[in-house]
Amino acid sequence: MIMLKVMEKRRSVREYKNKALDKKQVMDIVNSYDYNKALVEGVKFDFIYFEDGDNIYQILNGVVGYSGVLIKAPQYAVLLSDEKPGYLYNSGYVGEWISLKFAREDIGSCWIEVGDKDKEVKEILGITSKKRIIGLMALGYPKMDVRLSKIYDTIVDGHISPYEELGYPNIDTEFSKEPVSYRHSVEDIVYKNEFGNKMTFEEIEKSGYLDALYYMRLAPSWGNRQPWKFIIRKDGIILLIEKSTESESEMTAQIEAGIAMLYFKVAMHDLGLPGDWKNINGETDIDVPKNYFYGGIYSL
Numbered sequence: 001m002i003m004l005k006v007m008e009k010r011r012s013v014r015e016y017k018n019k020a021l022d023k024k025q026v027m028d029i030v031n032s033y034d035y036n037k038a039l040v041e042g043v044k045f046d047f048i049y050f051e052d053g054d055n056i057y058q059i060l061n062g063v064v065g066y067s068g069v070l071i072k073a074p075q076y077a078v079l080l081s082d083e084k085p086g087y088l089y090n091s092g093y094v095g096e097w098i099s100l101k102f103a104r105e106d107i108g109s110c111w112i113e114v115g116d117k118d119k120e121v122k123e124i125l126g127i128t129s130k131k132r133i134i135g136l137m138a139l140g141y142p143k144m145d146v147r148l149s150k151i152y153d154t155i156v157d158g159h160i161s162p163y164e165e166l167g168y169p170n171i172d173t174e175f176s177k178e179p180v181s182y183r184h185s186v187e188d189i190v191y192k193n194e195f196g197n198k199m200t201f202e203e204i205e206k207s208g209y210l211d212a213l214y215y216m217r218l219a220p221s222w223g224n225r226q227p228w229k230f231i232i233r234k235d236g237i238i239l240l241i242e243k244s245t246e247s248e249s250e251m252t253a254q255i256e257a258g259i260a261m262l263y264f265k266v267a268m269h270d271l272g273l274p275g276d277w278k279n280i281n282g283e284t285d286i287d288v289p290k291n292y293f294y295g296g297i298y299s300l
């Protein structure tokens, strides 16, 4: 299956079958990544797999996940990285690459926020690595094929739910039959030459980026906040990311930038359009609004 189709079908899985994954299959997928071709060169990334999901749930629920609420899964993985420049972008990129490959094999996954609990989680799990924990990944076979939880997807509406007291400020217990959670339209996330300069659908289509942006929007993000904006210029397309808000960890936005870069690049390449991300987290000549940061430019 081409990756575009995988991007379309992937969703964060929060309900799993009570059936164990095949460890060899999981590790073969993880090890099939060419780490020399990561987004940022020379940054080591690690994936530690835990088969005893019940135990992990017992000891980490209350510590990690939105408001400390961990999703129950039959397996988990801990994602770690060297703390070198660009490591959060790189971790989002590599972690999501693995998640897409899992989705291709019908293995469900969900990113779990760890934030500043790195030391605490290492201590609980007995991890001695010097690398930084980027996040957890819940793993297993999805319980439902199309039933999609709308949990957390109401943040965009500013919807407050009665489940707030339980630590789920944005929970919505209804389930949607739609294949993916709510997404902004392409017209909402793309500008021409400068921030705020909207483009019509026809203009975006003419630019050649329409299809890639359509698929890119399907990327996962913290609380489904979809922090990405793109600026189309003659020299390429620039990614801006909205900074993390108080409720998220500061790390989140850079992880999301890496995820966005992966989705965009995979979509472009699948559509037969070459190019790569350059100048990641570098300097830019465009005016970046205060609540955004520059991620990089995608060009030939």
Ligand SMILES: Cc1cc2nc3c(=O)[nH]c(=O)nc-3n(C[C@H](O)[C@H](O)[C@H](O)COP(=O)(O)O)c2cc1C
Pocket: 010, 011, 012, 013, 014, 064, 065, 066, 071, 110, 111, 112, 113, 135, 151, 152, 153, 180, 181, 218, 219, 220, 221, 222, 223, 224, 225, 252, 255, 256, 259
């Ligand atoms: C960096 C990051 C952290 C996330 N943390 C959590 C989490 O702690 N708990 C959770 O249930 N979902 C978490 N998610 C999943 C998002 O809620 C999900 O991607 C978003 O709601 C969009 O839904 P979708 O992935 O099904 O398209 C996280 C996603 C990202 C990218």
